[in-house]
Amino acid sequence: MFNDIGPLELITLVVLAVLVFGPDKLPKVIQDVMRTVRKIREFSESAKQDIRSELGPEFKDFEFEDLNPKTFIRKQLDNDELGLKEIRNGFDLKKEMAEVTDAVHSTDTATSSSSSGSSSSGGRIDMTKKPEEPGEDNRPPFDADAT
Numbered sequence: 001m002f003n004d005i006g007p008l009e010l011i012t013l014v015v016l017a018v019l020v021f022g023p024d025k026l027p028k029v030i031q032d033v034m035r036t037v038r039k040i041r042e043f044s045e046s047a048k049q050d051i052r053s054e055l056g057p058e059f060k061d062f063e064f065e066d067l068n069p070k071t072f073i074r075k076q077l078d079n080d081e082l083g084l085k086e087i088r089n090g091f092d093l094k095k096e097m098a099e100v101t102d103a104v105h106s107t108d109t110a111t112s113s114s115s116s117g118s119s120s121s122g123g124r125i126d127m128t129k130k131p132e133e134p135g136e137d138n139r140p141p142f143d144a145d146a147t
Contacts, residue, residue: 021029
């Protein structure tokens with residue numbers, strides 16, 4: 001419930017409670033708060049039991065935490081009936097990337113060996129795209145419909 005409260009914040013709350021309620025009334029206030037929290041929890045549990053009894057026996061395994069979308073999706077993906085665990089375990093990203101890298105390097109070496117070392121970068125192909133500037137004789141195509 002208070003998972004994100006740090007020790008310094010907790011000490012600050014205690015000091016504020018002592019200052020606001022005083023050391024004499026503080027134990028009674030804590031008891032009242034705890035009693036209220038217990039009543040709310042009991043009311044919540046009784047409401048859950050009523051809903052489960054109204055849904056019937058086919059929903060006896062129904063958990064209200066499953067209504068959270070993250071929990072629902074996680075539960076469905078962990079379901080063995082779909083076979084997703086086998087797919088997830090059968091896919092090895094490192095192996096796939098190594099195969100792609102080997103394929104790229106093998107085509108790279110095949111291309112560089114067929115060009116017999118004509119490139120100046122030591123067998124590598126320059127794959128950067130350089131814009132071609134039209135020369136004096138080469139005009140860009142004119143499209144009358146575009147103007």
